Amino acid sequence: MILKMSKVSIIGPKKSLHEVMDTVYRAGVLHVESAPDLVKGTPFVDKVALTIEQKKELAELERLSSIARKTINILSPRFLMSAETTVKQTALSIEKAKATIEKAGNTVEGLNSDIRKLEQQLLLYRRYEKVLTALYPLIEIIPESAFMDYTGITLYKKEATLPLLEDALQGITYGRHELFKKDIDRETTACIVVYPKEFSQKIKAILHEENISEIVMPFDLSETPMIESVKIILQKTATLSNDIQEIERTLHKFACEEFYELSLSSRIIELEIEQIQVISELYGTKNTFFLYGWLPDMAIKSFMKTINEKFHNIVVLDVLPAMPEERENIPVILSNPGIIRPFEILTKFLALPQYGTFDPTPLLAIFFPVFFGLILGDIGYGIIAFMASLWVIWRWRKNEVVRGLGSIFMVSTFAAIIFGFIFGEFFGNLGELIGIHPVIDRSKSLIPFLIFTILIGGLHISIGLVIGIIVAINSRDTKNAIARSLKLLFVITLYGMAAIFYGLLPQSMLHIMVISVLVIVGALIFVEKWLAPFEAMKLVVNILSYSRIMGFGAASIFLASIANRLSAMPRNIFIGIIIGIFFHLINLALGLYAPAIQTLRLNYVEFFDKFFYPGGREYKPWGK
Amino acid sequence: MELGLIAIGAGLAIGLAAIATAIVQAKIGAAGIGAIIEKPELLGRILILLVIPETLVILGFVIAVIILSTPR
Numbered sequence: 001m002i003l004k005m006s007k008v009s010i011i012g013p014k015k016s017l018h019e020v021m022d023t024v025y026r027a028g029v030l031h032v033e034s035a036p037d038l039v040k041g042t043p044f045v046d047k048v049a050l051t052i053e054q055k056k057e058l059a060e061l062e063r064l065s066s067i068a069r070k071t072i073n074i075l076s077p078r079f080l081m082s083a084e085t086t087v088k089q090t091a092l093s094i095e096k097a098k099a100t101i102e103k104a105g106n107t108v109e110g111l112n113s114d115i116r117k118l119e120q121q122l123l124l125y126r127r128y129e130k131v132l133t134a135l136y137p138l139i140e141i142i143p144e145s146a147f148m149d150y151t152g153i154t155l156y157k158k159e160a161t162l163p164l165l166e167d168a169l170q171g172i173t174y175g176r177h178e179l180f181k182k183d184i185d186r187e188t189t190a191c192i193v194v195y196p197k198e199f200s201q202k203i204k205a206i207l208h209e210e211n212i213s214e215i216v217m218p219f220d221l222s223e224t225p226m227i228e229s230v231k232i233i234l235q236k237t238a239t240l241s242n243d244i245q246e247i248e249r250t251l252h253k254f255a256c257e258e259f260y261e262l263s264l265s266s267r268i269i270e271l272e273i274e275q276i277q278v279i280s281e282l283y284g285t286k287n288t289f290f291l292y293g294w295l296p297d298m299a300i301k302s303f304m305k306t307i308n309e310k311f312h313n314i315v316v317l318d319v320l321p322a323m324p325e326e327r328e329n330i331p332v333i334l335s336n337p338g339i340i341r342p343f344e345i346l347t348k349f350l351a352l353p354q355y356g357t358f359d360p361t362p363l364l365a366i367f368f369p370v371f372f373g374l375i376l377g378d379i380g381y382g383i384i385a386f387m388a389s390l391w392v393i394w395r396w397r398k399n400e401v402v403r404g405l406g407s408i409f410m411v412s413t414f415a416a417i418i419f420g421f422i423f424g425e426f427f428g429n430l431g432e433l434i435g436i437h438p439v440i441d442r443s444k445s446l447i448p449f450l451i452f453t454i455l456i457g458g459l460h461i462s463i464g465l466v467i468g469i470i471v472a473i474n475s476r477d478t479k480n481a482i483a484r485s486l487k488l489l490f491v492i493t494l495y496g497m498a499a500i501f502y503g504l505l506p507q508s509m510l511h512i513m514v515i516s517v518l519v520i521v522g523a524l525i526f527v528e529k530w531l532a533p534f535e536a537m538k539l540v541v542n543i544l545s546y547s548r549i550m551g552f553g554a555a556s557i558f559l560a561s562i563a564n565r566l567s568a569m570p571r572n573i574f575i576g577i578i579i580g581i582f583f584h585l586i587n588l589a590l591g592l593y594a595p596a597i598q599t600l601r602l603n604y605v606e607f608f609d610k611f612f613y614p615g616g617r618e619y620k621p622w623g624k
Numbered sequence: 625m626e627l628g629l630i631a632i633g634a635g636l637a638i639g640l641a642a643i644a645t646a647i648v649q650a651k652i653g654a655a656g657i658g659a660i661i662e663k664p665e666l667l668g669r670i671l672i673l674l675v676i677p678e679t680l681v682i683l684g685f686v687i688a689v690i691i692l693s694t695p696r
Contacts, residue, residue, distance in 0.1 A: 349668040447693050450686060541679060548682040554689075601675040604668075 002359045003296045003333045005619075007033070007322055010291040010307065012315035017048070017279070017289045023310055025275055028623030029303055030293035031331045035283040039290060048282040048289055058276045061269050064098055067105035068266035074112050075104075075262070078248075078255040094272060097265035104254075104262045111251050115244055122240040124218055125233050131215060132230045134190045138180040139227050142194055150194045152215035153207060157187055161212065168210070169193065172202050190215075278622060294331050294619070330355035332616035339411075340365040342404035350604050351614030358471050358611055360603075367460065367607070368408065368599050373415025374453075375553045375595035378560065379436065380427035381588050382417035389413055412596075427584055428560025442550075443557050450550045457546025457606070458495055461539070462488060464610030471611050483527045484610065487539055490520045494540070542606045549602075552594050559587045634688035641684025648677040 008030070012020055024030050039045060050058065092100070135152055142150060155161050162181070169177050177195040184190050195203055207214055221229040283290050295303060300319065307317050322330060332352050334344050336359070343365040353359055376382060392406035424431040424438025431438065442449045465488040472481035493516045499505040500513065524532035567580030656670035 350672070351668065446689050450689065544683060544686070545679050547686045548678070550689075551682050551685045597671070597675060598678075601672065601678070604672045605676060 001335055001362075002353060002355060002357070002616075003298070003335045005294045005322075005330050005333070005355065006297050006300055007292065007294055007320045007326075007330075008300070008303075009318045009320055010293075010315055011288060011318075012311060014048070014284060014287055014289050016311060016314055017282075017284075020289075020291070020307075020311060020315055021275070021279060023306060024291070024293075025623040027303055027306055029295045029299045029621050030623070031295065031619050032278050032281075032291070032293045032622045033329075034281060035290055035292055039283060044285050045283055045290075046285075048279060048284045050276065050280050054276055054279070058273065060098075061273045061276070064101045065266065065269050065273060068101045068262065068269060071101070071105050071108045072259075072262060072266060074108050075251070075255040075259055078252045079259040092261070092264055092268055094268060097268040100258075100261055100265040101269065104258055104265075107254060108251065111247050111254070115247050115251070118240055118244050118247070122237065122244070125237045125240065128215075128218070128233050129237050130184060131190050132233055134182045134184045135192055135215075136230055136234065138182060138192045139230055141180075142192065142227070147197055148194055149197045149200050150192055151203065151207070153191050153193065154184070154213050154215065155189045155191060157183075157189055161210065162189070162191075165210070165212065168206050169195070169203065172206065173199050177203075274622065293622070295621070296333060296619075327356055328354060328615070329617060331619035333619035334359050334361060336361050336365075342407040343368065345401060345404045346408065346600065346603075349600075350608065350612075352616035352618055354613040354616045356475060357613040357616075358467055360467075360608060360612060363463070363467075363607075364603055365411075367603060369412040369415040371549060371599040371602055372412035372595045373417075373419040374456075374549050375598065376413070376416035376556060376591050377419035377423045377442070377553055378425040378427065378556065378591070379417055379420035379431070380425075380584075381560075381591050382413050382420050384588060385413040385592055386410060386417065409592075412599075416595075423557075425557060425560070428557055428564050428587075430564060442553060443561070446550065446554060449553070450547055453546045453549040454543060455495075456549070457543040457602075458491055460546070460602070460607055461542055461610065462491055464607045465491065468611035471613070479527060483524065483535075486520050486524050486527065487535065487610075490517065490524070490536055491539060491543070493517050493520060494543075542609075545606055546602060548598050552598055556587065556591045556594075559590070560584065563587055630691060634691045637687040637691060638681065638684040641681045641687075645677045645681040648680075649674060652677070 010020065010024070024032075131152075131154060139150075139152075142148075155165070166179060169179065173195050177193060177199070179191055179193050181189050181191040193203065204214070217224070217229045218233075221232060224232065304317055307315060332355050334347065334352070336344060340362050343361050346364055346368065347353070347359065347361045373382075376385075389406050389410035393403050393410065396402035396406065420426065420431075421436065422439045423442050424436050426434060426436055429443070440449070465484050468484040469481050469488070472478075472484060493513055496505060496509070497513045497517075500507060500510050521532060521536050524536060528535060563580055563583030563586075566583055567576045570576045570579065652670075652674050656674055659666050660670055
């Protein structure tokens with residue numbers, strides 16, 4: 001059900017603005033709306049300006065909100081990975097929230113920047129690691145000397161530059177050099193050339209001319225002797241990973257301990273920002289302010305009482321009539337009884353219905369479990385899934401959405417158990433073995449089951465069309481009301497023709513039915529122009545689409561039977577049981593996924609299409 | 625011979641419908657993922673668009689069942 005909403009205006013003196021806003025905020029029921037255009041365009045009416053203190057506070061809060069978002073982004077992957085988390089049950093004041101964000105921001109930013117720096121360093125050193133590991137044994141045997149110099153180089157084997165280089169070195173040093181080489185991989189050789197210092201310039205020039213890559217140490221080690229640099233790099237490559245892991249652990253611990261408090265602080269700051277921003281959106285004259293908003297009818301009385309008691313004769317609260325042009329903008333709040341409420345998740349998953357239209361949640365709460373049960377229809381699978389749903393509800397009892405989804409599956413799997421008894425299915429065809437006899441054996445009566453599902457489809461679509469007609473009449477949408485009535489007649493006539501085909505109605509009525517179909521389609525063309533034939537065809541396809549209930553149901557039972565047959569094949573009973581469990585688990589996973597998706601599709605596409613107006617604005621009350 | 629042809633007919637009915645569904649779903653799926661990355665709140669609508677072509681394969685399955693179940 002969509003709750004009835006009312007628009008209210010609150011007009012009062014500017015000096016009471018903050019007190020009024022605080023009261024409205026604490027009441028937490030008003031969905032604040034911008035002032036109507038008529039008011040905005042009135043002379044002497046302008047936006048309510050924020051004071052300098054408020055502007056400063058807003059800037060500070062926005063800075064903290066930005067820090068909080070950034071910190072939460074860094075912490076959330078670590079927090080999600082952790083099993084142990086600490087929830088601090090403390091009430092947070094705004095000052096505490098600010099301090100928490102500031103502290104967490106500094107700590108996390110510091111640790112994160114340390115990780116980034118170390119990772120960059122590690123990345124740099126890793127580039128050298130391969131070459132230096134190959135060269136290290138060679139460098140170690142080079143004696144320390146004040147008169148000798150050495151250069152590290154890498155050569156591509158296929159370019160065959162080594163003999164040419166040796167000749168060139170011979171020409172420069174007249175044999176007073178030593179060249180050590182070691183293969184790095186199939187393509188590259190690393191070399192160390194040791195020579196007297198006086199040939200340094202000439203050797204470096206020849207290397208440059210021949211385009212031979214000299215090993216240049218990282219910038220931070222450029223002043224360190226090569227042998228020392230190599231030792232440092234190899235040592236640091238090993239320790240840097242440990243350092244990074246150590247900081248990661250600290251960050252992970254911090255995420256486990258502080259994430260909840262940080263998230264809560266961030267929310268408090270966001271609410272504070274909202275509070276100031278709402279004030280900046282208000283309009284008023286020099287001495288008065290105007291506040292507009294929507295709230296549910298049921299909350300008006302207590303809201304009026306609160307305002308009148310606190311601001312008697314100071315503030316005027318009026319309930320305004322909703323203008324027809326405002327209809328699409330009226331916020332929507334769904335309200336359904338306890339057992340149906342979880343199904344609101346499925347409605348919202350598609351979209352919120354527009355205000356003044358129909359909330360399909362109660363019908364979804366009936367048809368979703370029924371269709372799901374019809375497709376799965378197995379006692380064994382149903383019991384396992386039912387137990388799993390109970391566990392999900394218990395495990396995530398504090399998470400409203402997951403708990404809701406668990407409740408939906410609990411009801412749906414219960415329906416699957418009931419249909420399991422009707423179809424006599426227990427892990428496929430094992431029902432017979434334990435004495436469960438089918439009332440209807442769907443594996444042996446596919447065609448009757450197909451006809452049954454198509455009948456259900458016709459009924460479901462007819463219900464959708466009836467609701468669609470009521471919604472169209474309520475919205476004074478005559479064209480749609482007539483078109484939907486004609487479509488309903490078309491569906492009834494089609495079923496009439498099918499009844500004649502199966503001998504349930506006399507053959508003499510066939511002429512009447514054919515003429516009726518032609519008249520209905522003609523009238524539809526008159527109402528919906530060239531789209532009408534497609535709409536009629538779409539209705540037929542919509543109805544046939546319900547045959548998926550039979551299709552997926554049959555697939556489920558055949559797969560279960562195959563699993564049973566495979567498990568009976570091996571001579572060893574334990575291998576047979578393992579095979580059986582494995583294939584039944586696969587079938588169970590498919591058996592839960594496919595019915596859920598197909599049932600949603602039947603409801604969203606075939607059913608909702610007849611009456612649903614998506615695009616409702618969510619009711620977001622301003623306040624605590 | 626006749627039984628073999630009936631089986632081939634049923635196989636073609638579901639097989640060709642499945643290929644057609646797969647081609648269409650591949651295109652909708654690829655575009656849908658792109659849209660969801662931009663706007664995660666579209667997941668519900670994209671899911672519906674994605675399963676719309678499945679009607680083809682369901683109809684193919686129904687035809688195959690009817691072919692196989694027709695009394696001879």
